[in-house]
Amino acid sequence: MTNVNTEKLSSARFAEATDAFVEVFTASVDFDKRMAQQDIQGSMAHAKMLCKIGVLTDKERDDILSGLEKISTEIAEGQFNWSVKQEDVHMNIEARLTDLIGIAGKKLHTGRSRNDQVATDIRLYLRSEVEHIAKEMTRLQRALLNLAEQEADTIMPGFTHLQVAQPITFGHHLMAWFEMLCRDQERLQDCYKRINVMPLGAAALAGTSYPIDRHMTAELLHFSRPSANSLDSVSDRDFAIEFCAAGSLIMMHLSRFSEELILWTSAQFDFIDMPDAFCTGSSIMPQKKNPDVPELVRGKSGRVTGHLISLLMLMKSQPLAYNKDNQEDKEPLFDTVDTLINCLRAFADMVPHIKPKKASMYKAAKQGFATATDLADYLVRKGMAFRDAHEVVGQAVRLGITTQRDLSELDLAELQNFSPAIGEDVFQVLSLEGSVASRKHIGGTAPDTVRQAIHTARKALKHLDADPD
Numbered sequence: 001m002t003n004v005n006t007e008k009l010s011s012a013r014f015a016e017a018t019d020a021f022v023e024v025f026t027a028s029v030d031f032d033k034r035m036a037q038q039d040i041q042g043s044m045a046h047a048k049m050l051c052k053i054g055v056l057t058d059k060e061r062d063d064i065l066s067g068l069e070k071i072s073t074e075i076a077e078g079q080f081n082w083s084v085k086q087e088d089v090h091m092n093i094e095a096r097l098t099d100l101i102g103i104a105g106k107k108l109h110t111g112r113s114r115n116d117q118v119a120t121d122i123r124l125y126l127r128s129e130v131e132h133i134a135k136e137m138t139r140l141q142r143a144l145l146n147l148a149e150q151e152a153d154t155i156m157p158g159f160t161h162l163q164v165a166q167p168i169t170f171g172h173h174l175m176a177w178f179e180m181l182c183r184d185q186e187r188l189q190d191c192y193k194r195i196n197v198m199p200l201g202a203a204a205l206a207g208t209s210y211p212i213d214r215h216m217t218a219e220l221l222h223f224s225r226p227s228a229n230s231l232d233s234v235s236d237r238d239f240a241i242e243f244c245a246a247g248s249l250i251m252m253h254l255s256r257f258s259e260e261l262i263l264w265t266s267a268q269f270d271f272i273d274m275p276d277a278f279c280t281g282s283s284i285m286p287q288k289k290n291p292d293v294p295e296l297v298r299g300k301s302g303r304v305t306g307h308l309i310s311l312l313m314l315m316k317s318q319p320l321a322y323n324k325d326n327q328e329d330k331e332p333l334f335d336t337v338d339t340l341i342n343c344l345r346a347f348a349d350m351v352p353h354i355k356p357k358k359a360s361m362y363k364a365a366k367q368g369f370a371t372a373t374d375l376a377d378y379l380v381r382k383g384m385a386f387r388d389a390h391e392v393v394g395q396a397v398r399l400g401i402t403t404q405r406d407l408s409e410l411d412l413a414e415l416q417n418f419s420p421a422i423g424e425d426v427f428q429v430l431s432l433e434g435s436v437a438s439r440k441h442i443g444g445t446a447p448d449t450v451r452q453a454i455h456t457a458r459k460a461l462k463h464l465d466a467d468p469d
């Protein structure tokens with residue numbers, strides 16, 4: 001047949017034009033154009049390598065490089081004419097290059113395929129986004145350290161089962177969040193190592209018959225090394241799944257963090273004041289100040305976990321090597337990146353403005369017999385077995401409940417009724433300050449220990465790029 005659609009990709013193979021709906025249905029340009037600059041970067045490295053091995057002349061290489069440079073500017077300036085007919089970002093750029101420089105443009109695809117090209121683009125893209133995310137996380141971590149330092153002595157109740165358990169310091173609580181983010185950072189850095197491997201050269205699936213220099217392209221693109229197996233390189237998206245898993249954990253942490261902020265701003269807790277700039281009012285209730293930012297972040301954690309599951313499902317049944325299924329990897333991945341950056345940014349901006357309501361926190365710590373364990377430990381120090389001490393304190397708590405007094409408000413004589421071992425020194429133990437100050441081992445809530453933890457954490461953060469100090 002001669003009546004072929006000349007616009008169609010690999011057109012000579014086809015006798016019929018693509019169905020108009022199928023053309024749109026199979027196209028990815030609307031979303032993968034986001035990787036345009038990475039696609040150009042990859043093509044530039046590929047062209048340089050092809051020239052070095054003698055596949056392109058110097059002139060062809062230079063034409064390709066300047067053509068790609070121009071395309072890069074057109075895209076950056078919003079002048080590029082994206083076409084669904086060209087299916088994806090790769091074909092759009094190649095077609096424009098051929099428009100601009102003629103035959104040399106048609107030589108760029110020698111020894112490569114869109115399969116290794118797209119795998120390379122995603123890795124280049126994700127690599128820089130991981131750096132961006134890590135920076136926002138560091139900013140949030142720094143904000144937490146600063147607030148923790150200011151609030152190292154601020155007493156609040158610590159909870160288990162959302163019931164008042166023992167007094168802690170607000171600084172200590174903030175440092176718990178900090179620790180979660182440290183592990184999140186480690187996960188990101190670890191997954192970065194596996195992102196940073198170069199698939200280019202795997203071509204469609206089996207490599208290429210040209211004597212390509214993969215070390216050269218890997219070096220030009222700052223990858224740690226070329227990938228080891230061509231089939232694996234073009235097909236697996238485990239690095240993206242791993243990233244989404246790390247992202248889901250980050251969001252899970254931010255969601256827990258949000259949940260606490262939301263509870264704490266409520267009139268029932270009244271532990272903190274949230275900056276007005278991060279809250280909104282109600283359209284009907286004039287008195288309302290809603291903690292929208294943490295609520296939204298808590299809500300958004302769901303979609304990131306959803307993206308993780310999407311990618312796992314996308315991958316799990318694919319035979320080697322590349323399948324078109326993989327085109328579906330991008331939207332979940334991009335949305336994960338956007339959500340992470342936006343949520344981390346909102347938190348990093350908001351945390352410095354969180355104001356604890358110290359009196360209210362203190363009052364809450366006073367209720368709920370938060371120093372009961374301290375009294376039991378005191379009796380143990382006086383020679384009583386812990387189980388017996390537990391019993392004695394239970395009785396004292398019962399008296400407190402019936403007479404509506406905290407343990408520290410019971411008389412010495414009353415306490416001595418429960419155990420003659422109790423002396424005047426018990427009141428230091430029953431005070432909130434005494435309780436927190438006594439927990440001064442590594443990982444404890446004592447103000448000095450918290451300050452030490454902050455100091456150690458600051459030193460550990462120093463090696464990160466985002467460190468402005």
Ligand code: ARG
Pocket residue numbers: 028032088114115118322324326327328
């Ligand atoms: N748009 C495709 C993707 O995102 C690019 C690779 C296409 N390869 C192919 N053999 N159809 O995966």
